[in-house]
Amino acid sequence: MLMLVLASVLFCQKEVVSFKNFDFKIETIHSLISSGEYNCTNIVQFFQSRVVKYNPMINAIISNNPIALQQAADLDNYFHRNKKFKGLLHCVPLAVKDNIDVTGIPTTGGIKSLRYSIPNKNALVIDRLLAQGAIILFKTNLGELAFGSRISEIVGECMNPFDSERSCGPSSFGSGAAVSSGLSVISLGTDTSGSVLYPGSFNGIFSLRPALNTTPLDGIIPLFEKADTVGPFAKHLDDLVTTFSIMAQNDSIRNEFSNKIPLDQLKIGVISNFVDNLVHFVFGSKYEMDQEVKLAFERTINRFKILGLSVQEFSLNKTEFENLFYLLDNMFDSYVQCLISSKKKSMDYYFGDVQRFESDSPFRTFEQLFKSKFLNDYWREDFNISLILANDQSECNIFDLKVEEMKNLIFKWYEQHDLDCIIIPTSTNLPDIREQKEDSDFLTSAVFFGILTGLPTLNLPVGFSEKSENAPDGLPIGLSLMSKPDQLNKLNKMEITPMTELRSLEALNQNPKELKKDIFAAMSIKKIYILKGRKAAIY
Ligand SMILES: *[C@@H]1O[C@H](CO)[C@@H](O)[C@H](O)[C@H]1NC(C)=O
Ligand SMILES: *[C@@H]1O[C@H](CO)[C@@H](O)[C@H](O)[C@H]1NC(C)=O
Numbered sequence: 108m109l110m111l112v113l114a115s116v117l118f119c120q121k122e123v124v125s126f127k128n129f130d131f132k133i134e135t136i137h138s139l140i141s142s143g144e145y146n147c148t149n150i151v152q153f154f155q156s157r158v159v160k161y162n163p164m165i166n167a168i169i170s171n172n173p174i175a176l177q178q179a180a181d182l183d184n185y186f187h188r189n190k191k192f193k194g195l196l197h198c199v200p201l202a203v204k205d206n207i208d209v210t211g212i213p214t215t216g217g218i219k220s221l222r223y224s225i226p227n228k229n230a231l232v233i234d235r236l237l238a239q240g241a242i243i244l245f246k247t248n249l250g251e252l253a254f255g256s257r258i259s260e261i262v263g264e265c266m267n268p269f270d271s272e273r274s275c276g277p278s279s280f281g282s283g284a285a286v287s288s289g290l291s292v293i294s295l296g297t298d299t300s301g302s303v304l305y306p307g308s309f310n311g312i313f314s315l316r317p318a319l320n321t322t323p324l325d326g327i328i329p330l331f332e333k334a335d336t337v338g339p340f341a342k343h344l345d346d347l348v349t350t351f352s353i354m355a356q357n358d359s360i361r362n363e364f365s366n367k368i369p370l371d372q373l374k375i376g377v378i379s380n381f382v383d384n385l386v387h388f389v390f391g392s393k394y395e396m397d398q399e400v401k402l403a404f405e406r407t408i409n410r411f412k413i414l415g416l417s418v419q420e421f422s423l424n425k426t427e428f429e430n431l432f433y434l435l436d437n438m439f440d441s442y443v444q445c446l447i448s449s450k451k452k453s454m455d456y457y458f459g460d461v462q463r464f465e466s467d468s469p470f471r472t473f474e475q476l477f478k479s480k481f482l483n484d485y486w487r488e489d490f491n492i493s494l495i496l497a498n499d500q501s502e503c504n505i506f507d508l509k510v511e512e513m514k515n516l517i518f519k520w521y522e523q524h525d526l527d528c529i530i531i532p533t534s535t536n537l538p539d540i541r542e543q544k545e546d547s548d549f550l551t552s553a554v555f556f557g558i559l560t561g562l563p564t565l566n567l568p569v570g571f572s573e574k575s576e577n578a579p580d581g582l583p584i585g586l587s588l589m590s591k592p593d594q595l596n597k598l599n600k601m602e603i604t605p606m607t608e609l610r611s612l613e614a615l616n617q618n619p620k621e622l623k624k625d626i627f628a629a630m631s632i633k634k635i636y637i638l639k640g641r642k643a644a645i646y
């Protein structure tokens with residue numbers, strides 16, 4: 108199907124417009140359309156031509172939306188008739204991770220067994236985005252069943268737009284790479300333990316893991332209901348916030364964002380000895396900070412200070428570090444056990460929805476999927492264990508307790524130092540070299556402890572590593588802002604952060620050029636080099 112769609116794009120298109128200095132911003136698309144110079148059909152054709160040209164080098168896509176052009180024509184008619192946009196995302200190209208349902212397109216989850224699993228309705232977040240006029244261009248490549256770095260058996264591995272020898276990150280990698288290389292303007296990923304944050308970092312763009320329960324998971328293949336979230340990617344922070352506010356159906360997120368506050372009102376916590384204490388053995392692997400990531404971190408903190416943000420530095424003592432890492436390690440065991448034992452129930456819920464799937468759909472239960480003859484050995488073994496342990500929820504109770512302990516620990520930092528957020532490197536390492544991926548552990552990240560507590564976390568692109576032959580622009584580096592919850596006294600009820608953190612950072616973007624250059628280097632990229640030794644100007 109993919110080939111057919113690509114072929115039709117190639118043949119139907121006579122002439123594709125190109126936009127000079129196009130910045131892949133929602134506002135720009137809207138001004139192109141309101142000027143009357145271009146219509147939505149032109150925009151979609153422009154992106155489809157980019158897909159044909161660049162995707163083979165990145166491999167970010169599983170299937171294209173065969174009716175994208177028809178939907179663009181509908182939007183053109185709407186605009187023509189009503190003299191206004193359908194909504195905030197009128198004609199904004201959207202890419203959707205292939206574990207999120209889009210009516211009429213298979214939700215493969217990256218595995219062969221699900222190639223013909225075609226939902227009859229959209230995931231709830233998709234309905235919300237479409238109602239605002241977004242155009243789905245394609246479904247993106249992902250780690251099988253959104254699990255870590257497992258390469259999809261359907262289309263294979265994603266290649267990092269900045270260095271084709273390197274990976275695009277763990278499971279929402281296609282969505283990260285698609286926005287990074289300008290195949291779409293916004294995209295969606297799911298994040299259970301870093302799958303939106305890491306690809307944001309590895310692809311040099313913004314990404315958000317929302318607080319638990321702020322964006323609906325209906326219509327998404329579940330991985331672990333106690334930690335699953337769905338979040339956006341974008342090149343520009345305001346576009347990320349707009350998308351997120353629509354997904355969460357909360358206008359005040361967007362409105363608060365546009366009311367700028369003075370920079371010094373944002374209190375950013377920095378654990379000053381965090382990086383140096385990271386060399387610990389946790390989860391059987393080593394936390395060790397890459398020197399270039401460390402430098403980017405320090406550089407960013409200095410810039411924050413120069414810009415007048417309120418940076419509150421504090422350090423943890425040896426006992427505190429030991430407690431932290433002990434808790435992480437401990438929590439991880441119950442995390443894995445609870446994930447495995449919850450799988451049957453959450454998968455049964457997803458596949459059992461009679462409105463989602465026709466009565467002749469291939470799978471109505473987890474057990475039927477387990478019996479699929481196309482299921483690969485990895486999942487057969489994994490599902491088998493999940494079925495055996497399905498009635499044992501004891502580890503889930505332990506997990507809940509550990510999460511509470513962790514929240515208590517972290518909330519104490521917010522309270523003691525009067526913080527809005529804490530900043531830490533998103534990944535301790537640069538994007539991993541693809542051949543070595545089996546050896547590298549995606550859990551070796553500093554954000555892991557924030558993720559399991561349900562705190563909303565924003566990945567911020569802050570710059571690049573040294574240039575090299577393989578990566579002529581250097582490799583992107585991201586930092587994560589782990590926001591505090593609304594109410595410290597309501598430990599169980601994680602709510603979305605006041606967006607003050609986000610809007611202040613947007614304000615940074617309006618500061619003098621030279622400051623902007625470092626902090627938002629990722630947004631001023633002129634070129635992306637896709638193949639070793641071969642330069643390709645993407646924008
Ligand atoms: C969009 O613009 C093109 C010219 O670039 C025109 O040929 C086409 O008819 C327009 N489509 C719609 C649906 O208005
Ligand atoms: C480390 O910090 C904790 C709490 O912040 C404190 O109770 C403890 O006494 C400190 N330990 C040392 C060795 O300073």
Ligand SMILES: *[C@@H]1O[C@H](CO)[C@@H](O)[C@H](O)[C@H]1NC(C)=O
Nearest residue numbers: 477487488490491492494495
């Ligand atoms: C499931 O696991 C059990 C216990 O390890 C094993 O005996 C059985 O053969 C497995 N079944 C399948 C279908 O893999």
Ligand SMILES: *[C@@H]1O[C@H](CO)[C@@H](O)[C@H](O)[C@H]1NC(C)=O
Nearest residue numbers: 357359360363603604605606
């Ligand atoms: C919407 O977002 C605002 C600002 O971030 C927050 O205070 C409020 O609680 C949210 N409303 C809902 C219903 O979640």
